[in-house]
Amino acid sequence: MxxxxxxxxxxxxxxxxxxxxxxxxxxxxxxxxxxxxxxxxxxxxxxxxxxxxxxxxxxxxxxxxxxxxxxxxxxxxxxxxxxxxxxxxxxxxxxxxxxxxxxxxxxxxxxxxxxxxxxxxxxxxxxxxxxxxxxxxxxxxxxxxDTADAVDITGQNGKHGTSKENMASKKELIQSLKTIINESSDEDGWANLGEVGSRLNNRYPDFDTRNYGHTKLRPLLLSLNQFEIEARRNSKSQNAHYVVKNKVK
CATH class of the missing domain: 3.40.50.1010 (5'-nuclease)
Incomplete structure (x- = not known):
């Protein structure tokens, strides 16, 4: 597209x-x-x-x-x-x-x-x-x-709005992300962030980072505190791409 x-x-x-x-x-x-x-x-x-x-x-x-x-x-x-x-x-x-x-x-x-x-x-x-x-x-x-108040992802009874019933909950989102990363990662556990985002979109047609109060996928994943993210640069280019892995607890 x-x-x-x-x-x-x-x-x-x-x-x-x-x-x-x-x-x-x-x-x-x-x-x-x-x-x-x-x-x-x-x-x-x-x-x-x-x-x-x-x-x-x-x-x-x-x-x-x-x-x-x-x-x-x-x-x-x-x-x-x-x-x-x-x-x-x-x-x-x-x-x-x-x-x-x-x-x-x-x-x-x-x-x-x-x-x-x-x-x-x-x-x-x-x-x-x-x-x-x-x-x-x-x-x-x-x-x-287009604000953080759009959907309640805190799982608490606060001032946020309530999420739609069929929208992925925070818990479900984290589990799906972990599964996708495991399936698409290299031998060291790192997966391309762009590919992870594409697979997530395929799994949830209504997925939008704005549903969870963020404009991009990277800050959303960082806010979940379950993933590590690194910027990597190709030796032939100065453009960075991001990779993500599941945190080991």
Whole structure:
């Protein structure tokens, strides 16, 4: 994945607040270029009126979808149909589906089967099936706060927020890291930090160091006090790379 990917950004207005829009597109800019920017909803509903200014400021195309039948989500159907049309146009490298609705689980799976990079964004209430169907999943509350108070990793009843049920706990994270390091280390127990991060991302689609109050993996691992980290330089280059090993107690 490179940061010049062409990405279709499809937003479910029924399940996302307009207050997150800046953080959504800031995050997208780290991944690539949003070539499609569409948002779906019944724009005759008063509760969606707050989106008007946001749509103009971010050049997002609103797709009108009337709620024909009570209990049936026509918005979801419109988004799914558009996603498949975009897929077959072969104009994009990936999709960003912004919703907290599990109805998009099959869509995310189908897009990945077609070789697309799929990132999901939603609130912490998002059901696990949709999260795991995406290659990566970003919590909107975390993107908006981006502080150490985003998730409680202390395991204590303090002033921090509470973690999402399916988000890896501190204990589970440490155990997974130890296993990954053991599996990918050399004979001296050292593993490449970048490879460890990649394997961790593959194991947990919703893994993001910001979920645990850190912007990078290295300071997160140091804060856990379970790992040793060293900077190493290639004799032909001044650029350092980091290696990590499990602490021996």
């Amino acid at each position: 490179t940061n010049d990917m062409k990405i279709a950004v499809l937003i479910d207005a029924d399940n996302v607040s307009d207050k997150y829009i800046k953080y959504i597109f800031d995050e997208i800019s780290n991944l690539g270029v949003p070539t499609y920017k569409r948002i779906y909803g019944d724009w005759t509903k008063p509760q969606l009126a707050s989106w008007k200014t946001v749509l103009l400021n971010y050049s997002i195309t609103p797709i009108q979808q009337y709620s024909y039948t009570t209990g049936k989500n026509a918005t979801d159907a419109a988004l799914i149909i558009d996603a498949m049309d975009i897929l077959y146009s072969h104009n994009v490298d990936g999709f960003c589906i912004v919703s907290s609705d599990s109805d998009f689980t099959r869509l995310a799976t189908r897009l990945r089967e077609a070789g697309m990079y799929v990132v999901g964004m939603g609130e912490k209430k998002t059901p696990t099936p949709f999260i795991t169907a995406c290659e990566k999943f970003k919590y909107l509350e975390v993107l908006a706060s």
